[in-house]
Amino acid sequence: MAWTDERIEQLRKLWEQGMTASQIAEELGGVSRNAVIGKAHRLNLQSRPSPVKAAEQAAEAAAPAPEPTPAPPAPPPPVVAAPVERPAPVAPPVAAPIERPAPVERAAEPSSVPTGAPAPITPPTTTPQPMIRSIGPGGFQRQTPGEQQSPIPPAPPRRLVPAKPSADMADKTSLLELNDRICKWPLGHPGEADFHFCGNPVNPGFPYCLDHCSVAYQAQLPRRDRRPPPPLPFGGPRVR
DNA sequence: CCCTGATTCGC
DNA sequence: GCGAATCAGG
Numbered sequence: 001m002a003w004t005d006e007r008i009e010q011l012r013k014l015w016e017q018g019m020t021a022s023q024i025a026e027e028l029g030g031v032s033r034n035a036v037i038g039k040a041h042r043l044n045l046q047s048r049p050s051p052v053k054a055a056e057q058a059a060e061a062a063a064p065a066p067e068p069t070p071a072p073p074a075p076p077p078p079v080v081a082a083p084v085e086r087p088a089p090v091a092p093p094v095a096a097p098i099e100r101p102a103p104v105e106r107a108a109e110p111s112s113v114p115t116g117a118p119a120p121i122t123p124p125t126t127t128p129q130p131m132i133r134s135i136g137p138g139g140f141q142r143q144t145p146g147e148q149q150s151p152i153p154p155a156p157p158r159r160l161v162p163a164k165p166s167a168d169m170a171d172k173t174s175l176l177e178l179n180d181r182i183c184k185w186p187l188g189h190p191g192e193a194d195f196h197f198c199g200n201p202v203n204p205g206f207p208y209c210l211d212h213c214s215v216a217y218q219a220q221l222p223r224r225d226r227r228p229p230p231p232l233p234f235g236g237p238r239v240r
Numbered sequence: 241c242c243c244t245g246a247t248t249c250g251c
Numbered sequence: 252g253c254g255a256a257t258c259a260g261g
Contacts, residue, residue: 003253021245035254037245042252 001030003039011036015045173199183209185216 001007007028014024021040022033031039040046173196178184183198184207200209208216 020243022243032254033245034256038247038252038254041246 001028008039008043011039012043012045015040168194172196180207183207183212185209185212 003011010028011024014027015021015036019027020033021036025031025033025036028036172194173182175197177199178197181202183200183202185198186195187198188195198209198212200211202208203210203213206213206217
């Protein structure tokens with residue numbers, strides 16, 4: 001089977017779409033996944049989460065690291081149990097409200113604490129900041145050339161607190177309230193104060209409500225009959 | 241084992 | 252240029 005322009009075009013598209021080489025091979029027909037990979041490389045289609053290369057790059061970025069980029073975030077020393085950072089919509093039961101520390105130099109702070117206040121709890125130096133980045137078609141994270149530092153986003157130090165019954169959680173669906181009639185779509189993140197589940201009535205036969213089903217089940221179809229979705233602008237594949 | 245992509249190398 | 256064989260990680 002020869003690589004016609006048409007087939008090459010299709011390969012390009014599917015590859016960039018994130019299809020695996022074997023899927024593409026199956027889709028094209030008449031070629032092995034090796035053929036697909038080989039061709040893809042010859043076409044200079046690259047970047048894909050390869051298990052091998054990923055490890056190599058990780059090791060490379062970790063070991064020498066002659067990176068001019070200041071990557072100071074020294075491991076947050078003692079795990080100072082930071083109070084739950086989430087600014088509760090309701091006034092927290094006790095404790096002085098700890099606002100997000102203004103970007104002031106913390107070193108030259110003589111810490112003039114109002115009398116009677118508890119010792120100042122230094123917030124963790126690394127503010128958990130969910131970095132927004134684009135995800136490539138293969139599901140890998142894009143990174144800019146100078147950004148290869150810290151390939152593994154260090155888990156922000158986070159103290160897990162037992163879910164405490166509070167006013168603002170009263171109407172939220174907790175883990176313990178899950179059953180097969182209510183939507184199990186998680187909202188927020190486990191460990192966070194207001195983590196809960198959707199809790200709406202499920203779309204019968206599914207673990208989620210209708211809305212979340214539409215989010216959860218838009219993924220790929222079983223492989224074989226996966227022809228229709230991509231609106232092929234150029235006539236589409238030949239009917240065999 | 242299965243899967244993945246990368247690489248090699250004879251054709 | 253092609254792709255089977257091989258490698259190596261998940």
